[in-house]
Amino acid sequence: MVRISLSILSLALCGCVRRVASFPSMLDSLPPSLREIVDREHQSIGRIEKRQGQVAPPLNIPPIIVPPIPGLPSINITLPGVVTTGRKAIPDSAHPFAAPGPTDQRGGCPGLNIMANYGYINRNGITDVGELLYAQQEMLGFALDFAAFLVALGVKSSVDPTTLKMSIGTTDSRTSGPLSGLFPQVPGLFSYPAHTKYEVDGSLAYTDECFTSDHSGGHFNSTIWAINVAIAQTYGGLMNIEFNGDARYAAYQRCVSQNPTCTWQFEPQLIFYGGETFTWTSIPSTKEDGTREHATIDVVSTFIGAHDNGDGTYSHVPERLPVGSDGLWYRRSIPLTLGEVGEQGLASISRHPVQFGVNSNGVNTFLVSGTQFSPTMTVNALVCLLVATLNAQTPPTLPGQRIIDALLNAAGIRTTYGC
Ligand SMILES: *[C@@H]1O[C@H](CO)[C@@H](O)[C@H](O)[C@H]1NC(C)=O
Numbered sequence: 001m002v003r004i005s006l007s008i009l010s011l012a013l014c015g016c017v018r019r020v021a022s023f024p025s026m027l028d029s030l031p032p033s034l035r036e037i038v039d040r041e042h043q044s045i046g047r048i049e050k051r052q053g054q055v056a057p058p059l060n061i062p063p064i065i066v067p068p069i070p071g072l073p074s075i076n077i078t079l080p081g082v083v084t085t086g087r088k089a090i091p092d093s094a095h096p097f098a099a100p101g102p103t104d105q106r107g108g109c110p111g112l113n114i115m116a117n118y119g120y121i122n123r124n125g126i127t128d129v130g131e132l133l134y135a136q137q138e139m140l141g142f143a144l145d146f147a148a149f150l151v152a153l154g155v156k157s158s159v160d161p162t163t164l165k166m167s168i169g170t171t172d173s174r175t176s177g178p179l180s181g182l183f184p185q186v187p188g189l190f191s192y193p194a195h196t197k198y199e200v201d202g203s204l205a206y207t208d209e210c211f212t213s214d215h216s217g218g219h220f221n222s223t224i225w226a227i228n229v230a231i232a233q234t235y236g237g238l239m240n241i242e243f244n245g246d247a248r249y250a251a252y253q254r255c256v257s258q259n260p261t262c263t264w265q266f267e268p269q270l271i272f273y274g275g276e277t278f279t280w281t282s283i284p285s286t287k288e289d290g291t292r293e294h295a296t297i298d299v300v301s302t303f304i305g306a307h308d309n310g311d312g313t314y315s316h317v318p319e320r321l322p323v324g325s326d327g328l329w330y331r332r333s334i335p336l337t338l339g340e341v342g343e344q345g346l347a348s349i350s351r352h353p354v355q356f357g358v359n360s361n362g363v364n365t366f367l368v369s370g371t372q373f374s375p376t377m378t379v380n381a382l383v384c385l386l387v388a389t390l391n392a393q394t395p396p397t398l399p400g401q402r403i404i405d406a407l408l409n410a411a412g413i414r415t416t417y418g419c
C-alpha cells in the first residue's frame, strides 16, 4: 500500500505542476523550496501525460486492524466497497442526488454534505470511519493518504471510539452504541466541543461559531460568501490559487478585527488553507484529457450550495455536483494526495504570509503563538507537523489514538513523508 501511495503521490504532484507552471507570476512568487519541487516535477510532465489516460486498477483496501485494548471488543475498519481510481462519471444510478430531510445531519463542510446528498455516505449524515475512507476516495477522488488523514482528523474531533460513527453536523445520539457510555459523548463535527479541531474560524462561507446562538460552525453566511465572490471577480471570476491567497488573508483580517475569540493557529488553519484548494483541485469536473474545467464562481457555488438571490445576498441550498451538459460530473483522473494539498496550501499562504496566533482578550488583541509559517517549509515538514498534532492533546481516549495510528499506518503517511 505504501508503494501505491508513493506512485500516486508523484503523479499528483506532477499533475498540479502543469497548472502552476501556466502562471509564471505565480511560480515566481513561490518560496524557493516549493519552486524547486515545481521545477523538478515539471521535467517529468511528458511521462505523466502519457499515463494520464490509463485507467488505474481498483484499490481493494484490506480491513485496517486496530490493535485491541484489553476489556474492549476488537474493532477493524472495513471499507464498504472497492475503490476505483481514474476519471469517473458521477452520479450513477446507485447515487442519485436527494436533498436532506429534516432529521438528517448536515454541517459546515460542503464536501461531507455533498457525499451525504449523493448517498456515498449515509444520507442521514451519521457516517463511520470505513464509509468516510471509501467515499472520499470514490466520490471526491482523494488519494488514500489524504482520505486517511482527514478521517484521522475526524477521529480526533468527533468519532465514537466504540462504534466508529460520527455526525457531520451537530452532536447526535445516533453515533452511540452499547459501549459508548464508557467514554464521553462525542460532539458533532460542527458542535462547539469540536471547535478548532476539524472545524475552525475563518470559513469561506460559514459563520464563525462565536457569532451563532448554538455555537455551531455550521451556519451559512451570505455576507462572507458575497465578499469571497467579489474577490474571485478580481481574478476573472475564478476561484484559483490567487483567489485562495486573498480570501484567506481577508478571512484572517476579519477574524482578528471582528471575532473576539479568533483562533488562527498554524496547524488547525492549515486545514482551511489546504481545504480551500478544493475549489480548483477537486470541485470542477475533469475533462477527457485529465485537466479540469475552470473553477468559476458558478461551479464552486453549485458544489458548496450557495444560491445567488440576485440582490447581492446568497441562500444556502443543498450541495450539488457542478455537472456538464450531459448531466454528469467527472471525478479527478489522478487521486488528490495529501502532498498536493499541502503544497497548494503552502503556496496559498505564501501569497500573503500572516503571523499565526489567537485573539487573547477581545477583538484586535492578537497574540502571535505556536508554529509559524516559514518560506522554507517543505511539504514533508508540513505533513509531519500536522501528523504530530493528530497524536497530541486529543482525543483523550486510547482507542481513538489507536484508530488514528492504524489509519496513518495503513495509508503509509509517515513513511511517504518521512515523519
Ligand atoms: C479484526 O481483525 C483481527 C485480525 O484479522 C481478527 O482477529 C479480529 O477478529 C477482527 N475483529 C473484528 C471485529 O472483525
Ligand SMILES: *[C@@H]1O[C@H](CO)[C@@H](O)[C@H](O)[C@H]1NC(C)=O
Pocket: 207, 208, 211, 212, 221, 222, 223, 224, 254, 258
Ligand atoms: C456573518 O459573518 C460576519 C463576519 O464574521 C458576522 O459579523 C455576522 O454576524 C455573520 N452573520 C450572521 C447572520 O451570523
